[in-house]
Amino acid sequence: PVSGSFxxxxxxxxxSLYRVLARLNYTPVFACAPPISKILSDRYKTYELSIDSWGxxxxxxxKALTDxxxxxxxxxxxxxVAADGRYYNMNGQDITDFTAKFDLFFQDSQCPCIAFGDGGNEIGMGNVAKTLSQFDIIPSITPCDELVIASVSNWGVYGVMAALFDLINKDLFELIDPESTANYLAANGCIDGVTKRREASEDGFxxxxxxxxxxxxxxxxxN
Structure with missing residues (x-):
C-alpha cells in the first residue's frame, strides 16, 4: 500500500508470472485485498482478502488455503510483519491499517513458499533477519522457503522466470510485457512506490x- 493505493x-x-503459469497450464490465482483485488478481478482469477485483525x-x-x-x-x-506485530514500509512508516495479513499463508500452508523483496520490510526477509538488524530499517520477520532479493522486486521475478524458461527450454519472454502492464495499472490508480506519482514506472525507474x-x-x- 502506498498513498492510499498500491x-x-x-x-x-x-x-507476467500469472500469464506464464497460465500458458504452462497451471491455475494461478491472485490472493490480495482491495483496491488492487477489484482491479485485477476484471482480467484475472482473484481471491479477495480482507484487511482485518490477526484474530x-x-x-x-x-479458509483460503482450503479453497x-x-x-x-x-x-x-x-x-x-515486523517483530512488534505491525507492518512498515521501507521508510519506517506504519502501514498496518492498509495491509492484509498475507504472512499467514506462509505460516499455515503446507506447500513451498517463495518471496521476492528489495527493501527488507517484505515477506521472506525473516530468512536474513540477522543481516538486516545491522541496518536502520524495521524488517519483516516472516521467513520463506526461498528468498529472492533484487534491486527492484520485479527484476528478481524476471530473473527467476528466465531460469524457468531455460529449465523447460521454452521462450515465453513474449508474455512479459512490463510497459503495457504498467500503463494498465497506472490507468487504474497504481502509484510508483518511490516517486509517489501515478505513472508507468517502478521504484523510480x-x-x-x-x-x-x-x-x-x-x-x-x-542466444
Missing part, C-alpha cells in the same frame, strides 16, 4: 530499464 513494484511482474484474518486465510489448495505460494514485494533487463535475460538464455 505500488507498481510487485503487480507488474506478478501479472479475524487467521481463520480467513485458513485454493495451492501447490506453490509466491509473495512479490508484499509487506511482512522508467519502464525502459525493465525492458532492457528482460532483453538481456532473453539474450543470455536463448
Amino acid at each position: 505500488e507498481s513494484d510487485g503487480p507488474i511482474s506478478a501479472i 479475524k484474518s487467521r481463520p480467513a486465510i485458513k 485454493l489448495n495451492p501447490s506453490l505460494i509466491v509473495s512479490i514485494e508484499r509487506p511482512g 522508467p519502464i525502459a530499464i525493465s525492458k532492457a533487463i528482460i532483453q538481456q535475460l532473453r539474450d543470455l538464455v536463448f
Whole structure:
C-alpha cells in the first residue's frame, strides 16, 4: 500500500508470472485485498482478502488455503510483519491499517513458499533477519522457503522466470510485457512506490530499464 493505493513494484511482474503459469497450464490465482483485488478481478482469477485483525484474518486465510489448495505460494514485494506485530514500509512508516495479513499463508500452508523483496520490510526477509538488524530499517520477520532479493522486486521475478524458461527450454519472454502492464495499472490508480506519482514506472525507474533487463535475460538464455 502506498498513498492510499498500491505500488507498481510487485503487480507488474506478478501479472507476467500469472500469464506464464497460465500458458504452462497451471491455475494461478491472485490472493490480495482491495483496491488492487477489484482491479485485477476484471482480467484475472482473484481471491479477495480482507484487511482485518490477526484474530479475524487467521481463520480467513485458513479458509483460503482450503479453497485454493495451492501447490506453490509466491509473495512479490508484499509487506511482512515486523517483530512488534505491525507492518512498515521501507521508510519506517506504519502501514498496518492498509495491509492484509498475507504472512499467514506462509505460516499455515503446507506447500513451498517463495518471496521476492528489495527493501527488507517484505515477506521472506525473516530468512536474513540477522543481516538486516545491522541496518536502520524495521524488517519483516516472516521467513520463506526461498528468498529472492533484487534491486527492484520485479527484476528478481524476471530473473527467476528466465531460469524457468531455460529449465523447460521454452521462450515465453513474449508474455512479459512490463510497459503495457504498467500503463494498465497506472490507468487504474497504481502509484510508483518511490516517486509517489501515478505513472508507468517502478521504484523510480522508467519502464525502459525493465525492458532492457528482460532483453538481456532473453539474450543470455536463448542466444
